[in-house]
Amino acid sequence: MSGQTDLQNPKPGRWQPAVTSDPLLGKHGTLGQPISRIDGPLKVQGKARFAAEVPYENLCYAALAYSTIPRGRLTRLETAEAEKAPGVVLVMTYRNAPRMKAPSLMMSSPTAAGASDLPVLQNDEIHWNGQPIAVVLGETQEEADYAASLIEADYDLLPAVTSFAEAKKTPRQLDTLLGEPPILEIGDAEGALRQAPVQVDHIYRTPRHNHNAIELHAATVAWTGNELRVHDASQLLDLTTGQLADIFGIDPGKVHVTSPFVGGGFGGKCLWDHQILACAAAKLAKRPVRIMLSREGVFRIVGGRTVTEQRVALGANADGSLEALIHTGVVAMTRHNSCPEQFTFPARHLYAAKTFRLAQEVADMDMLANTFMRAPGESVGTFALECALDELAEKLGLDPIELRRRIEPRQDPTSGKPFSSRHLIAAYENGAKEFGWHRRNGTPGQQRDGEWLIGMGCATATYPYYRFPGGAVRIRLTIDGRATVSTAVHDMGMGTATAQAQHIAVRLGIPLEHVTFEHGDSRLPRGVIAGGSTQTASIGGAIIAATEVLTEELIKLAGNDSPLAGLTLGDVEIGNGGIVHKDDASRFESYESILRRSGRHDIVCEAQAPQPSEVATFSMHSYGAQFCEVKVSEITGETRVSRFLGSFDAGQILNAKTATSQFKGGIIMGLGMALTEETNFDERSGRVINASLAEYHVPVQMDVPDIRILYTNSPDPQAPMGARGIGEIGITGVAAAVANAVYNATGKRIRDLPITLDKLM
Numbered sequence: 003m004s005g006q007t008d009l010q011n012p013k014p015g016r017w018q019p020a021v022t023s024d025p026l027l028g029k030h031g032t033l034g035q036p037i038s039r040i041d042g043p044l045k046v047q048g049k050a051r052f053a054a055e056v057p058y059e060n061l062c063y064a065a066l067a068y069s070t071i072p073r074g075r076l077t078r079l080e081t082a083e084a085e086k087a088p089g090v091v092l093v094m095t096y097r098n099a100p101r102m103k104a105p106s107l108m109m110s111s112p113t114a115a116g117a118s119d120l121p122v123l124q125n126d127e128i129h130w131n132g133q134p135i136a137v138v139l140g141e142t143q144e145e146a147d148y149a150a151s152l153i154e155a156d157y158d159l160l161p162a163v164t165s166f167a168e169a170k171k172t173p174r175q176l177d178t179l180l181g182e183p184p185i186l187e188i189g190d191a192e193g194a195l196r197q198a199p200v201q202v203d204h205i206y207r208t209p210r211h212n213h214n215a216i217e218l219h220a221a222t223v224a225w226t227g228n229e230l231r232v233h234d235a236s237q238l239l240d241l242t243t244g245q246l247a248d249i250f251g252i253d254p255g256k257v258h259v260t261s262p263f264v265g266g267g268f269g270g271k272c273l274w275d276h277q278i279l280a281c282a283a284a285k286l287a288k289r290p291v292r293i294m295l296s297r298e299g300v301f302r303i304v305g306g307r308t309v310t311e312q313r314v315a316l317g318a319n320a321d322g323s324l325e326a327l328i329h330t331g332v333v334a335m336t337r338h339n340s341c342p343e344q345f346t347f348p349a350r351h352l353y354a355a356k357t358f359r360l361a362q363e364v365a366d367m368d369m370l371a372n373t374f375m376r377a378p379g380e381s382v383g384t385f386a387l388e389c390a391l392d393e394l395a396e397k398l399g400l401d402p403i404e405l406r407r408r409i410e411p412r413q414d415p416t417s418g419k420p421f422s423s424r425h426l427i428a429a430y431e432n433g434a435k436e437f438g439w440h441r442r443n444g445t446p447g448q449q450r451d452g453e454w455l456i457g458m459g460c461a462t463a464t465y466p467y468y469r470f471p472g473g474a475v476r477i478r479l480t481i482d483g484r485a486t487v488s489t490a491v492h493d494m495g496m497g498t499a500t501a502q503a504q505h506i507a508v509r510l511g512i513p514l515e516h517v518t519f520e521h522g523d524s525r526l527p528r529g530v531i532a533g534g535s536t537q538t539a540s541i542g543g544a545i546i547a548a549t550e551v552l553t554e555e556l557i558k559l560a561g562n563d564s565p566l567a568g569l570t571l572g573d574v575e576i577g578n579g580g581i582v583h584k585d586d587a588s589r590f591e592s593y594e595s596i597l598r599r600s601g602r603h604d605i606v607c608e609a610q611a612p613q614p615s616e617v618a619t620f621s622m623h624s625y626g627a628q629f630c631e632v633k634v635s636e637i638t639g640e641t642r643v644s645r646f647l648g649s650f651d652a653g654q655i656l657n658a659k660t661a662t663s664q665f666k667g668g669i670i671m672g673l674g675m676a677l678t679e680e681t682n683f684d685e686r687s688g689r690v691i692n693a694s695l696a697e698y699h700v701p702v703q704m705d706v707p708d709i710r711i712l713y714t715n716s717p718d719p720q721a722p723m724g725a726r727g728i729g730e731i732g733i734t735g736v737a738a739a740v741a742n743a744v745y746n747a748t749g750k751r752i753r754d755l756p757i758t759l760d761k762l763m
């Protein structure tokens with residue numbers, strides 16, 4: 003017999019973080035253990051099934067043909083040769099594709115998930131260079147690929163904006179910058195800048211970047227009648243489920259999406275055309291379909307980070323205090339996506355200044371929809387801001403860390419809210435000590451090893467805390483003291499399941515081996531997206547709510563013969579394998595004892611996270627200090643990063659091992675951003691011309707030095723588990739730390755990423 007709360011209508015949690023800290027904080031003290039990932043053994047044995055590995059009878063394989071113009075109409079689409087090719091099951095174009103609704107754009111409603119809102123293969127219109135124009139299904143991948151190469155197309159070209167230089171001449175004002183005002187002005191910053199004794203005022207540029215997760219975007223899909231089964235590689239499977247139902251006009255209950263393992267997701271493993279095309283083709287062929295994009299395919303149809311041009315101007319007094327902080331600029335965007343690359347966000351929270359002007363615009367282009375990519379906004383915004391701070395420190399003759407100490411704000415400098423928890427200066431001090439910052443020579447070009455000029459640089463890392471509402475968690479506790487906790491969230495390799503299993507073990511006071519964490523299945527209680535470094539805190543909020551319900555249900559079950567008789571939720575604590583009176587440890591009963599006496603085998607509870615009220619009251623951000631040492635060859639201009647250290651203040655760390663990996667991964671991605679990564683976009687045709695890993699250079703082993711990670715491990719009193727997100731902050735500040743180190747080594751300021759050899763020659 004099962005104790006069952008109303009699973010259809012999960013109770014909202016009552017815990018209000020802005021009022022009380024997570025009751026777990028300071029009680030058990032065993033969060034953070036460096037446990038190895040629980041999915042590790044499955045992965046190293048090849049037993050973890052990824053989206054493109056799920057077996058199906060009668061499966062066929064999809065290949066795509068892509069447009070070669072940026073904007074226009076198809077005038078001829080020749081598919082006869084492809085249809086006759088060996089092993090071809092069918093060719094789908096706009097002429098025979100099933101009618102489908104266009105995706106709704108992410109953030110246009112709480113359930114929308116489209117990375118773009120353009121219709122998918124419904125007409126002859128072309129909106130970007132690389133848009134899919136046909137899907138070929140083959141008996142094998144090779145047959146499908148070959149047949150796709152036989153498709154020919156002619157077009158009527160329409161005028162297209164493919165030059166950023168042209169597009170930014172007529173910028174568009176944004177209505178909103180991800181819910182924040184796009185222009186933030188405090189005082190007369192331009193006037194204050196002009197009058198400030200010391201000024202820096204420069205333009206910084208960052209290029210386009212593409213998503214290059216190890217696992218290519220893939221899905222295996224099958225229809226049974228009107229029911230759709232999708233094995234996806236996803237970071238928002240609940241939204242994908244609802245969206246596919248909407249696109250195909252079926253009940254959401256008829257769509258089942260799973261994504262138990264993902265081979266890396268950084269904002270790009272969302273709903274793009276390929277899943278929709280696979281579902282449509284499977285419907286047409288009446289067979290299961292597998293689509294796995296080629297690496298080129300990912301460049302053609304999965305958007306990445308957009309190009310930015312940013313101005314940072316700082317007006318300072320001789321002591322470093324800021325009279326003016328100006329951060330403005332423009333990014334390229336399309337009218338069909340929701341990612342404005344909010345590079346002005348860091349300047350809203352990092353430093354005290356008397357006046358501010360923070361404003362950004364977009365320049366619309368005819369290109370693939372750009373999207374979220376690890377720390378969208380903050381990654382490129384910190385490049386500009388943190389380089390400018392370094393330039394200012396030099397002009398003032400101040401150590402860059404000392405400058406940051408002098409402009410450390412007491413409260414959020416633009417909203418005026420108190421910080422929930424902020425230890426940026428401590429992060430700098432810890433990092434400086436460990437890195438040997440005192441050995442840096444403030445005058446550039448003074449240190450060398452043969453042809454190699456050596457320099458050190460530092461920069462601030464920052465990323466906001468947020469928690470998505472609506473996530474639900476189900477806890478099933480059995481009489482043998484085991485718990486299964488279920489929610490439709492994601493583990494893309496970052497350790498979600500491991501960290502949450504640890505968290506639950508500590509919260510319930512049961513051994514880790516007794517915890518099962520179920521995730522990655524849309525049929526589980528509704529989860530949240532894995533995005534914006536919000537998933538961990540969001541799950542935490544839902545788990546707190548579910549344990550509150552569980553505690554109340556257990557007290558009810560315990561009844562009058564229990565030491566807990568007459569107690570309510572407010573009187574007790576949960577943990578140590580049972581429930582105990584807060585002030586009287588003798589009033590304790592174990593879960594097992596409660597279930598046994600009430601004749602139950604298990605109890606099941608479900609609840610939803612409370613609304614995130616904490617960010618309305620507090621300025622909540624994670625911080626860090628990035629330290630870099632480079633060697634730059636005087637002969638070739640080559641930059642080698644010789645040492646790196648990231649010192650973070652991200653609240654309570656839940657698993658020292660997986661967290662360190664997250665920070666390191668972010669830093670490595672930041673090294674790519676600093677030195678090598680750049681999507682080459684042909685401004686004449688709008689075509690990405692380096693659509694392969696041979697020509698788009700991500701860091702490889704030899705590019706990555708020893709990276710040390712430190713963290714303050716100071717629990718944030720306003721966050722569930724005291725933990726703020728850690729997925730994205732690692733990349734922020736890295737490019738600036740590298741650029742500042744390059745300057746310290748060579749005396750050359752590179753304000754235009756990536757810092758390639760030619761710029762240093």
Ligand code: MOS
Pocket residue numbers: 237267268269270374375376377378532533534535730
């Ligand atoms: Mo992150 S860019 O929200 O995966």
